[in-house]
Amino acid sequence: MEPITDHALLLEALSDKVLHQLPPSVWKDLFLGEGRNSIHFEQRQLTLVHADAALPADEGATWAAFRRELQRLAARYHGRLDPYVHATALATFEDPAAAVRMGMALQRAATGLGLRVGVVSGRCTLAFFRARGRLWCTPLGAQPQRAARVAASAAAGGVVISPETYGSVDVPRPRRRLAGLP
Incomplete structure (x- = not known):
């Protein structure tokens, strides 16, 4: 998939993402209000972490704890959380x-949640915008998918770590034990 570069296509992708992942009032402020003037896009080389948890819809307390842990870990490792929907996270x-x-x-923190984590690196389009008194940032295009x-x-x-991410970091490898040695 080609990176999104056309401004109109970027606006359409952002509109779709905001409409489906954030409250309707954010979309309204951004696309029908003065927020549209705050939108800008940047291309960057980034690494994305996507996590899906197998949380039942009625597990509000579990989701709240999971969300707090996501926020804490993203801050600890200097990542930026994307606005996410129930049981899905992207940083x-x-x-x-x-x-x-x-x-x-x-x-490690999500014991028992059936979490699936994927880590990929590549060129990504970031959309920055101001809505409801807050600066938002969200990735668009092929990399989040x-x-x-x-x-x-x-x-x-x-x-699961993608090959380009794996090749760019020093991932600890398990030590082999020789037969007969502790």
């Missing part, structure tokens, strides 16, 4: 190693 990172560490820490596909390929409780 962007400038540093691939920090993204991998966050994905692994999130998996790719991160979701990589996460979906993970076993419940697992982390």
